[in-house]
Amino acid sequence: KNQVEQSPQSLIILEGKNCTLQCNYTVSPFSNLRWYKQDTGRGPVSLTIMTFSENTKSNGRYTATLDADTKQSSLHITASQLSDSASYICVVSARGNNRLAFGKGNQVVVIP
Amino acid sequence: NAGVTQTPKFQVLKTGQSMTLQCAQDMNHEYMSWYRQDPGMGLRLIHYSVGAGITDQGEVPNGYNVSRSTTEDFPLRLLSAAPSQTSVYFCASSYRDSSFNEQFFGPGTRLTVL
Numbered sequence: 001k002n003q004v005e006q007s008p009q010s011l012i013i014l015e016g017k018n019c020t021l022q023c024n025y026t027v028s029p030f031s032n033l034r035w036y037k038q039d040t041g042r043g044p045v046s047l048t049i050m051t052f053s054e055n056t057k058s059n060g061r062y063t064a065t066l067d068a069d070t071k072q073s074s075l076h077i078t079a080s081q082l083s084d085s086a087s088y089i090c091v092v093s094a095r096g097n098n099r100l101a102f103g104k105g106n107q108v109v110v111i112p
Numbered sequence: 113n114a115g116v117t118q119t120p121k122f123q124v125l126k127t128g129q130s131m132t133l134q135c136a137q138d139m140n141h142e143y144m145s146w147y148r149q150d151p152g153m154g155l156r157l158i159h160y161s162v163g164a165g166i167t168d169q170g171e172v173p174n175g176y177n178v179s180r181s182t183t184e185d186f187p188l189r190l191l192s193a194a195p196s197q198t199s200v201y202f203c204a205s206s207y208r209d210s211s212f213n214e215q216f217f218g219p220g221t222r223l224t225v226l
Contacts, residue, residue, distance in 0.1 A: 004154070032212060043116070043202050043217030044155075089154070093212065099170075100215075102154035 003027045003101040004092050010107035013080055021106040023073040023090035031095040035064055035075050038087045038105065047075070047088075077108070085110045113138050118203050118218035125193040125225045133188040133221050135203030143206045144186040145170070145215070146178065148199040155202065161186055162208075193225045 004025045013019045025033070032051045036044035048059045050066040050073060057064050061084075063076045077084055090103040119134045137144065145160035157170030161180040175197060177189040186205075190197060201221045206213040 034214070041220070043204075043219055044215075045217070046214045049214070099157065102156075104152065104154045 004090055004103035006088075006090050006103040006106050008106060009104070010109070012109045012111060015080060015082060015110050015112050017080055019077050019080060019108065021075045021077075021088050021090075021108070023075070023092075023103055025071050025073070025090070025092045025101065027071075027092040027094050027101050029095045030068060030071070031093040031097075033066060033073050033093070034091045035062070035073075036089040036091060038089060040086070044089055075106075080108075080110045082110050082112065084108060115139065116203055116205055116216050116218035118201075118221050120221060121219065122222050123224070125190075125223065127194060127225060129193050130189070130191050131193065133190075133201055133203075133223075135186045135188065135218060136184050137186075137203075137205040137216070138184065139205060139216065140183060141205035141216070142183070142208050143213070144180065145204050146176070146186070146188045147202045147204065148172065149202060149220075150199050158188065158201075190223075193223075195225045197223065198225045199223060 007022045034049045035047045037047050038044040048057050048064045061078045066073045087105040087107050089105045092101045116137045142163045146158040147155040149155050156172050158176050159178040161167045164183050167178050203218040204215040206215045
């Protein structure tokens with residue numbers, strides 16, 4: 001069973017609109033959670049990392065939240081741009097374990 | 113810095129052929145790893161290395177070999193390619209372990225096995 005579930009699998013949004021991507025995980029004991037952005041034909045690039053004590057972290061128009069109690073994270077994209085079209089991958093790390101649990105990604109398409 | 117580089121970018125093999133996917137990083141990272149990415153699935157760890165001379169298996173190691181003779185290079189070898197190995201392969205590196213440190217990914221190698 002996948003330890004990291006992302007939703008929605010894909011979505012289409014109009015340029016300038018906001019959207020929120022969800023990540024639910026069962027990884028335990030929790031260490032940290034990263035959001036990566038993967039453009040088509042490229043490798044993933046880290047957007048932000050959330051540790052147990054952090055609730056919200058922003059990186060430009062990207063804002064990540066973490067609720068460690070419910071084991072949920074979200075990535076909010078504000079005022080979307082065409083360059084935001086990509087797959088967004090949630091990656092969770094367990095404490096004391098070098099292995100990472102990868103979600104399948106949220107595919108976002110921004111249309112003009 | 114070039115970061116993480118991978119060659120080739122594209123490759124087509126026939127079943128049974130062998131080949132080596134190259135990966136190099138110039139960031140002096142101790143930790144390097146290989147992943148495969150298939151449609152509808154998350155990235156899956158094939159092999160990883162915590163330093164020169166040290167390698168270990170990941171989630172899907174069968175059919176792949178690795179070695180780490182230098183800090184910079186981490187090649188992935190397919191000894192006898194199979195259609196099930198058709199995938200996009202990513203090499204990644206990070207400082208020490210990958211559990212907390214950001215992993216830097218290469219651009220990927222798209223492999224097709226006929």
